[in-house]
Amino acid sequence: MAVAEADTLVVELSEESPGARAWRRLLQRKSAVLGLVVIVLFVLIAVFAPLITPYDPTQQSWTSIRKPPSLQHWFGTDESGRDLFSRVIFGARASLLAGVVSISIALGLGVPIGLLAGYGGRWVDAIISRITDAMLAIPFLILAIAMAAFLGPSLQNAMIAIGLTATPIFVRLTRGQVMAVKVEDYVEAARAVGNPAVRIAVKHILPNIMPALIVQATISIATAIIAEASLSFLGLGQQPPAPSWGSMLNTAQRFLTNAPWMAIWPGLAIFLAVLSFNILGDGLRDALDPKER
Amino acid sequence: MLLFLGKRLLQLIPTLFFVSVIIFGLQQLLPGDPALAMAGEERDPAVLEQIRREYRLDQPIYVQYLYWVGGVLSGNLGESMRLKEPVLTLIAQKFPVTLQLALMAIVISLSIGVGAGVVSAVKKNTPIDYAVNLVALWGISTPNFWLGIMLIFLFAVYLGWLPASGYVSLWEDPWLSLKTTILPAFVLGNSFAAVLMRHTRSAMLQAMSSDYVRTARAKGLAERVVVLKHAMRNALTPVVTLGALELGTLLSGAVLTEQVFSIPGFGKLIVDSVFNRDYAVVQGVTLVTATTYILLNLLADIAYVLINPRLRS
Numbered sequence: 001m002a003v004a005e006a007d008t009l010v011v012e013l014s015e016e017s018p019g020a021r022a023w024r025r026l027l028q029r030k031s032a033v034l035g036l037v038v039i040v041l042f043v044l045i046a047v048f049a050p051l052i053t054p055y056d057p058t059q060q061s062w063t064s065i066r067k068p069p070s071l072q073h074w075f076g077t078d079e080s081g082r083d084l085f086s087r088v089i090f091g092a093r094a095s096l097l098a099g100v101v102s103i104s105i106a107l108g109l110g111v112p113i114g115l116l117a118g119y120g121g122r123w124v125d126a127i128i129s130r131i132t133d134a135m136l137a138i139p140f141l142i143l144a145i146a147m148a149a150f151l152g153p154s155l156q157n158a159m160i161a162i163g164l165t166a167t168p169i170f171v172r173l174t175r176g177q178v179m180a181v182k183v184e185d186y187v188e189a190a191r192a193v194g195n196p197a198v199r200i201a202v203k204h205i206l207p208n209i210m211p212a213l214i215v216q217a218t219i220s221i222a223t224a225i226i227a228e229a230s231l232s233f234l235g236l237g238q239q240p241p242a243p244s245w246g247s248m249l250n251t252a253q254r255f256l257t258n259a260p261w262m263a264i265w266p267g268l269a270i271f272l273a274v275l276s277f278n279i280l281g282d283g284l285r286d287a288l289d290p291k292e293r
Numbered sequence: 294m295l296l297f298l299g300k301r302l303l304q305l306i307p308t309l310f311f312v313s314v315i316i317f318g319l320q321q322l323l324p325g326d327p328a329l330a331m332a333g334e335e336r337d338p339a340v341l342e343q344i345r346r347e348y349r350l351d352q353p354i355y356v357q358y359l360y361w362v363g364g365v366l367s368g369n370l371g372e373s374m375r376l377k378e379p380v381l382t383l384i385a386q387k388f389p390v391t392l393q394l395a396l397m398a399i400v401i402s403l404s405i406g407v408g409a410g411v412v413s414a415v416k417k418n419t420p421i422d423y424a425v426n427l428v429a430l431w432g433i434s435t436p437n438f439w440l441g442i443m444l445i446f447l448f449a450v451y452l453g454w455l456p457a458s459g460y461v462s463l464w465e466d467p468w469l470s471l472k473t474t475i476l477p478a479f480v481l482g483n484s485f486a487a488v489l490m491r492h493t494r495s496a497m498l499q500a501m502s503s504d505y506v507r508t509a510r511a512k513g514l515a516e517r518v519v520v521l522k523h524a525m526r527n528a529l530t531p532v533v534t535l536g537a538l539e540l541g542t543l544l545s546g547a548v549l550t551e552q553v554f555s556i557p558g559f560g561k562l563i564v565d566s567v568f569n570r571d572y573a574v575v576q577g578v579t580l581v582t583a584t585t586y587i588l589l590n591l592l593a594d595i596a597y598v599l600i601n602p603r604l605r606s
Contacts (some may be wrong), residue, residue, distance in 0.1 A: 134311030137590075138583040141545030142563065143315075146520075146579045149567040150322035226436050233438050234564055251555065253442050255453055260446050267439030275434035 022211070025287035032283020038276040046092040053086035066259040076261040079251065088265045089244040094244040095273060096157050098228035098237070099221040105163025106170050107217060113167070114174025115201045119182065128171065135168040144227055148236040150190045155228075155244070158237040162227045166220055173216050177209035211288035218284055222277035229270045245270045294490065294598065305587060312583050313365065316576050317358050320348075320425075331374065331399065331572055349556060371573035373566070380577035383562060391547050391558035393463060393470075397478035398543060404485035407532070409486075410493025414501060414528075415520055432487025437546050441480040441553035448476060458555035477554040481546050485539060492535045496528035503527075530600050537593030541586050 016024075025084040026032055045052060061081035069076040075084035111152035117128035135143070147161035181187060182205065188238060190200045231237040231244025323330040344350070348356045364371065370380035381464045413425035449457035455476055461469040500506060501524050509523045510516075548560030555561070559578060564572035 049373050079442065131311050131315075132305040133308045134315055137308055137312055137541075137587050138315065138579060139541035139545040139586060141548060142579055142582050145548065145563065146316070146319055146575050147322060150319045150572070152324060203366065222434070229436055230438065234552060234567075236567065249439060249442060253445075256442065256446050257450050260450070261440050263446065264440070267436065267443065270436050270439060271434055274436070275430065278430060278434050 012059040022284075022287045026283055029286060031279045032287070035276040035278070035280035035283065038272060039280060042092055042096060042273055042276070044122075045089055046096050046103070049089050053083070053089050053136035055083035055086045057082065057086040057243045059083075065097055066255065066262075068259075069261055075265045077261055078248075081257070082139060084248075084262065084263055084265055087248060088245070088269050091243045091245045091248060091266060091269065092273075094155055094232070094242070095225050095270065098162065099156065099225040099273075099277070101123060101229070102159045102224045103166060103217050103220050105160065106166035106220065107213070108186035109164075110167045110170025111174050111206075111213065113203065114171040115178055116239075117171065118175040118178025119197060119201050119205070126174070128135040129175070132168040132171045132175075135165070136172070139150055140165055140223070141227060144231065145234065145236065148231055153236045153239060155232075155238040158228055158231045161231070164226050166224060169216065169220060170213070173212060174209060177212050178205055181205055182210050207220045215285045215288055218277055222274045222281065225270065225274050225277065295401060297598060301591060305591065308587060309584070312587070314358070314364050315578050316583070317361050318578075319576060320572065321354075330570065336419065341406050355497055364606060370577035370580070375566075375569045375571045376553060383574060384559070384577060384581055387559050387562045389404060390460060390462075391560065393409050393548070393558065394478055394547060394558060395543055396472055397474055398482035398546075399467070401479055401482035402489055405482070406486035406489025407529070410490040410532075411520070411525060411528075413490070413494045414497030415464045417498065418521050425494070427509050428499070429487040429490045432490075436549075437480050437484060438549040440483060440552050441477065441550055444476050444480060445553070458553075460554075460556045460558075473554075474556075476545065477556060480553070481550045484546065485543050488539050488542070489532065489536055492532050493528065496531050497524060498525040500528040517518050530597060533600065534593050534597050537590050540589050544582050544586060575582060 026036075034124055059079070059082060061206070064073070064077050064081040066079055067077045067081075073083050073085065075088060077083055078087070113128060117125045117132075120128075135138045138146075140222035144158075145164045147164060148158050151161060178201075187200060187204055190204050195203075228237055229246035229249070230242040233250045235247070235250065238244030238247055248266040249263060252266065253257070255262055319477045320327060327348070328341050328350055330339055331344050331348070348361050352360075361371075368381060370384070372379055373383060376383065409425045409428070416422050445457050448455045456473055459473055461473050463470045501520075503524075505527075506519060506524050509519045514523075544559075546547040547558065548563060550556070550560045552559035552564055559582070561576060566572075566578070
C-alpha cells in the first residue's frame with residue numbers, strides 16, 4: 001500500500017509541468033508572494049485609478065493650497081491645491097507603464113539579437129558582443145539621460161531611452177544562455193534531423209532560456225521604474241500637469257520647508273513598487289533558476 | 294602580467310570605438326534639422342550656417358564621425374553653445390567636485406557594505422543576518438534622489454545641523470566642505486553599500502565553507518583570526534571586481550545626487566546642458582564618464598590580478 005502511494009506520488013510529481021513546479025516553488029517563498037501581491041495591487045490601482053481617486057489629479061484649487069494630510073485629502077495637497085492621493089494613484093500608471101513598456105522594448109530587441117549572436121557565426125557574435133560591451137560601458141542612467149535629451153522630453157521618449165539602454169543586458173544574457181544550451185544533446189539532435197536554425201532557436205533554445213529571461217526582466221522592471229522616476233525628476237519624462245512620481249518629487253523639493261508631506265508619498269510609492277519587483281525577482285530566481293535547484 | 298596587461302589594453306580598443314560611435318550616433322536621434330535643434334532659441338541664419346560648418350552637417354555621416362572622433366582624440370570635445378567654452382575645460386572644472394563626492398561615497402559604502410556583509414555571513418541565518426539583508430534590500434530599492442530629499446528635510450530643515458545644498462571646495466574650507474558633502478556622499482554611497490554588502494556576504498559564505506578555513510579552525514585558531522585573516526582576505530578579491538562593475542551605478546547616481554543637493558559637478562553639468570540643448574557638452578560628459586568607467590574597470594582587473602597570487606604568474 002505504502003509503496004503504491006509512493007509510486008503515485010512520484011508519478012504526480014514527475015508529471016508536474018515546469019511552469020507549475022516553478023509556481024509552486026514561488027508560492028513557498030513568503031517574501032516573493034508579498035512582492036507579487038503588492039505588484040498586483042499596484043496594477044489594479046493603476047487600471048482602476050479613475051474609480052478609486054476622490055478628485056481629478058490635475059484639478060487645481062486655490063482655496064486648498066499645500067494643505068497637510070486630513071480626512072478630506074488623505075495625503076494632503078500640493079502647491080496648486082491638487083489632491084496628492086489622487087496624483088500618487090494616477091502616478092502609478094506612468095511608472096508601471098514605463099517599467100513594462102521599456103523592458104518589453106529591451107526584450108523585443110535584446111532576445112533576437114542575443115539569439116543571433118549566440119547562434120550566428122563568429123563574426124556576427126564578435127560585432128554584436130563588442131557593441132554590447134560598449135553600451136554596457138556607458139553608465140545606465142547617463143546613457144538614458146543622453147538619449148532622452150536628444151529624443152526630447154516626454155514619457156514616450158523616456159520609455160524608448162530606458163528600453164534601448166536596457167537592451168544590452170538582455171543581449172548578453174540571451175547570448176550566454178544560448179552558448180550554454182546549444183551544445184546540449186537535444187539541440188544537436190534537432191539540428192541533425194535537419195531543422196532550420198531559426199526553428200531550433202525559437203522552438204528548442206528559447207523555451208530553455210525563458211526562466212533566466214523572466215528573472216532578469218522582473219529585476220529590470222524595478223530598475224526601469226527607478227530610471228523613469230529619475231528622468232521625470234530631472235524633467236525628461238512625464239510632462240506636467242500629468243502626474244508622475246518622479247516629477248512630483250521634483251516639485252516637492254521646492255516646498256520642503258512648508259509642505260514636507262509632498263515629498264513623502266511619491267517617494268514611498270516608488271520605493272514600494274521597486275522593492276516589490278526586486279523581492280519578486282529574487283524569489284523567481286530561487287524558483288526558476290536550474291542552478292539553484 | 295605584461296602579457297595580461299597588453300591583452301586587456303587591446304580589448305579596450307573595440308569597446309572604446311563602439312562607445313564613440315554610440316555617443317556620436319546620439320546626434321542622429323535629434324528630431325528634424327539637427328542644426329536647428331542644436332541652435333536652440335537661436336534662429337540667426339549665420340549661426341545655423343556656422344553650426345552646419347562646425348559639425349560638417351552637409352557631409353556624409355561617416356565624414357562627420359571621422360572629424361568628431363579626430364577632434365576627440367586630439368583633446369577637442371567641441372565647444373559649449375551656451376557657455377562659449379571648450380567642453381574639456383568645463384569637464385576639467387567639474388571633475389574634482391564629482392571625484393571628491395565619489396571618493397567619499399566609496400569610503401562610506403566600503404565601511405558599511407563590507408563590514409555588514411562580513412557580519413551577516415558570520416552570523417548566517419540569525420536575526421542580525423536577516424536585518425542586514427533587509428537593510429541591503431532597502432538600499433537597493435530606495436531611489437537616491439528621494440533619500441536625498443528626506444535627509445535634507447531631516448538634517449537641514451528640521452534639525453538645522455547641515456546646509457541643505459551648495460558646495461564648498463576642500464581647499465577653501467575643509468570643515469565646511471565636509472559639511473556640504475557628507476549628506477550627498479552618504480546618499481550616493483547608500484545603494485553602492487547595499488550592493489557591496491550582498492557581494493561580500495556571498496563571497497564570505499563561500500570562503501567560510503572552504504577547506505582552508507576548516508584547516509585554520511582545526512589548528513585551533515581564534516574565530517576572529519579565522520574570519521579576518523583567512524576568510525576575509527580571500528573573499529574580498531572577487532568583491533573588488535564586482536564592486537568595480539557597480540561603479541557605473543555610482544556615476545549614474547552622482548547625476549541625481551548633485552541635482553538634489555545643487556552640487557556643481559559632472560552630473561549637474563550634464564543635466565544643465567540637457568536643458569540648454571548644449572549637445573556637445575552632453576556628448577562630452579557621456580564620453581568622459583564612459584571612458585572613466587572603462588579605465589576604472591581596467592584598474593580593478595589589474596588589482597584583482599595583483600591581490601591574487603595564483604593569477605600573478
